[in-house]
Amino acid sequence: MDNEEFYIGWQEGASIGFKKARKWFFISSVLLLVIFGVTYLLVEEKFVDSYFDYGNLTEIQGQVVEYPVFGIRTEREGQVITVPLVGFGKFDALPVLNELKKQSREKKFNEIEVTLRGTLIYNKDKVWMELTEGMESILLIEDRLFPPIKIESVGSQMISGEIVDPKCFFGVMNPAYNKIHRSCAIRCISGGIPPVLAIRDGQEFSDYYFVTDENGQPINEAVQQFVGTPVKLSGTVEKVDDWKVIKVSSPFLSAVEYDYTSEMADCLSYK
Amino acid sequence: MSVSYTSILWNKQKKAYDIGVLIFVLSFTVLFFGGHAVLHPNATFETVLIRNFGLLAFLMLHLILVIGPLTRLNPKFLIILYNRRHLGVTMFIMAAIHGIFSILNFHSLSNTNPLKSVFLSNLQYDSLINFPFQVLGFFALILLALMATTSHDFWLKNLGPKVWKSLHMLVYLAYALIILHVVLGALQNETSPILFGVVLLGFVIIASLHVLSGLKEQPADVAIDDAKSDFVRACNTSEIKENRAKIVTVSGERVAIFKYNGKLSAVNNFCRHQGGPLGEGKIIDGCITCPWHGYQYRPEDGQSPPPFTEKVETYHLKLEGDQVWIDPKPLPEGTPVQPVTMNNG
Numbered sequence: 090m091d092n093e094e095f096y097i098g099w100q101e102g103a104s105i106g107f108k109k110a111r112k113w114f115f116i117s118s119v120l121l122l123v124i125f126g127v128t129y130l131l132v133e134e135k136f137v138d139s140y141f142d143y144g145n146l147t148e149i150q151g152q153v154v155e156y157p158v159f160g161i162r163t164e165r166e167g168q169v170i171t172v173p174l175v176g177f178g179k180f181d182a183l184p185v186l187n188e189l190k191k192q193s194r195e196k197k198f199n200e201i202e203v204t205l206r207g208t209l210i211y212n213k214d215k216v217w218m219e220l221t222e223g224m225e226s227i228l229l230i231e232d233r234l235f236p237p238i239k240i241e242s243v244g245s246q247m248i249s250g251e252i253v254d255p256k257c258f259f260g261v262m263n264p265a266y267n268k269i270h271r272s273c274a275i276r277c278i279s280g281g282i283p284p285v286l287a288i289r290d291g292q293e294f295s296d297y298y299f300v301t302d303e304n305g306q307p308i309n310e311a312v313q314q315f316v317g318t319p320v321k322l323s324g325t326v327e328k329v330d331d332w333k334v335i336k337v338s339s340p341f342l343s344a345v346e347y348d349y350t351s352e353m354a355d356c357l358s359y360k
Numbered sequence: 361m362s363v364s365y366t367s368i369l370w371n372k373q374k375k376a377y378d379i380g381v382l383i384f385v386l387s388f389t390v391l392f393f394g395g396h397a398v399l400h401p402n403a404t405f406e407t408v409l410i411r412n413f414g415l416l417a418f419l420m421l422h423l424i425l426v427i428g429p430l431t432r433l434n435p436k437f438l439i440i441l442y443n444r445r446h447l448g449v450t451m452f453i454m455a456a457i458h459g460i461f462s463i464l465n466f467h468s469l470s471n472t473n474p475l476k477s478v479f480l481s482n483l484q485y486d487s488l489i490n491f492p493f494q495v496l497g498f499f500a501l502i503l504l505a506l507m508a509t510t511s512h513d514f515w516l517k518n519l520g521p522k523v524w525k526s527l528h529m530l531v532y533l534a535y536a537l538i539i540l541h542v543v544l545g546a547l548q549n550e551t552s553p554i555l556f557g558v559v560l561l562g563f564v565i566i567a568s569l570h571v572l573s574g575l576k577e578q579p580a581d582v583a584i585d586d587a588k589s590d591f592v593r594a595c596n597t598s599e600i601k602e603n604r605a606k607i608v609t610v611s612g613e614r615v616a617i618f619k620y621n622g623k624l625s626a627v628n629n630f631c632r633h634q635g636g637p638l639g640e641g642k643i644i645d646g647c648i649t650c651p652w653h654g655y656q657y658r659p660e661d662g663q664s665p666p667p668f669t670e671k672v673e674t675y676h677l678k679l680e681g682d683q684v685w686i687d688p689k690p691l692p693e694g695t696p697v698q699p700v701t702m703n704n705g
Contacts, residue, residue: 095642097654098442101372110436115380118423122388130395132552136402178469263404268548272481273466280471
């Protein structure tokens with residue numbers, strides 16, 4: 090007589106030996122799952138302190154600027170800051186800029202004050218705004234004369250960092266840098282969102298530069314292939330309110346030597 | 361085992377299995393979302409969701425891949441194998457949530473079709489380190505989708521066991537793609553070597569268990585015949601336990617020689633359901649019963665009892681003293697063969 094246990098799955102019951110094996114497998118799996126989950130939570134890379142105020146619309150009043158990027162210059166906690174403006178999704182807000190030009194008629198942007206409504210994107214001291222409602226974002230245009238904007242030249246510099254798409258980076262997604270975010274960043278920059286060079290200070294990002302060509306014009310197409318990878322850019326640096334701009338000297342990108350001074354995998358340069 | 365197709369034939373064991381899978385998924389999700397709320401409050405909901413379901417799918421795939429070799433090493437784990445496809449379909453659902461949300465998050469609302477964007481945003485296909493890792497995940501998801509949608513017995517019957525089995529062996533290709541997807545993607549954003557070590561450990565465990573189970577089965581794969589031989593010696597009757605079988609390899613095929621009620625019969629070892637090893641099964645109610653899913657065959661003709669229609673090849677045996685001899689030439693599936701009677705049966 091063969092008393093050896095045998096398992097048949099379509100029967101209602103199972104013998105004790107098989108049930109024990111199932112219990113052992115289940116407990117071991119859940120235990121491994123918990124150990125892995127806790128380990129992952131403890132060792133995963135820290136998230137940047139940023140926030141996308143999704144679902145809440147905020148009004149901002151100020152002066153429209155076109156340089157270094159389309160934005161609204163306003164006061165925040167006693168400081169004059171520029172809030173760059175982006176469109177819904179992975180697009181720029183240039184249709185709104187064109188509409189503002191149309192609605193302001195002959196007047197220049199330093200002769201009018203506008204009120205715009207959108208969704209705020211925060212990252213420490215930087216504020217961006219998504220013009221979520223498109224043309225409906227323009228609430229009010231009034232006459233007001235603003236003094237000229239002071240642009241301070243800092244001189245020529247070579248800066249190492251990572252080109253990011255600022256809409257995601259400053260809060261819409263988190264994390265939004267490095268290779269894992271590259272495809273999304275390429276889509277955003279290809280959609281007109283102005284590229285930003287983010288500079289690391291150790292583990293944290295600490296400084297940011299808008300990247301333009303030598304005339305201060307958008308350079309989105311040329312930088313796309315270098316988004317999400319470490320780069321070294323050389324160009325003329327300017328300071329405009331709370332933002333810096335690096336105007337690279339040529340539209341041609343080419344790879345140069347590995348940058349041993351950084352943690353970066355590859356190193357590229359504007360020549 | 362069922363004559364007609366039903367979506368799922370529920371029984372107590374299957375319910376217990378699925379409750380276990382549900383607890384597994386829910387406990388990780390609660391731990392992951394709760395852990396992020398406490399330790400990483402800045403993480404966005406989409407990021408946590410994408411990571412949660414990606415990791416769940418990755419963990420479940422590891423469990424799925426260890427069940428097969430574990431069962432070969434210890435048949436008690438057959439209870440886990442029986443409903444493995446439930447685990448597989450659940451794993452695919454986890455992977456699909458991860459994939460769909462990733463595509464929506466990273467590629468939608470842009471100037472390009474999201475699916476095109478997966479392939480055309482990052483074009484560094486010539487670089488290993490900068491390779492577009494999402495493409496690897498995309499193809500892995502397609503393979504998992506193929507396996508999940510064909511996991512039902514309807515497809516098994518219509519595709520045939522060999523094609524079905526080959527299709528489902530693609531899980532190893534999917535695993536390779538997923539490992540590359542993780543190493544060239546998510547791990548690139550992490551600085552801790554621990555996560556890389558965990559991925560490596562998972563691979564080592566899966567590979568080791570497969571090697572160990574292969575080594576255990578190797579002796580049965582040594583052919584006992586040559587092309588010219590008629591009958592060849594297979595084993596001694598004492599080597600076969602009552603109602604059990606000994607597996608030998610003749611003419612390149614594994615054959616199971618069963619001993620039952622003082623008789624011996626030989627059939628092809630390959631179950632027509634999912635290719636389970638009939639020789640590791642048992643005679644129950646007069647029928648060879650497959651250890652994987654309980655499919656049954658009569659030992660004397662290799663046919664499933666009516667109304668079932670599965671058939672396996674049978675073989676002629678002869679007995680010289682207590683030595684069992686087998687004719688290496690297989691008879692057509694379902695051919696009746698008079699069982700050999702043992703004198704001391």
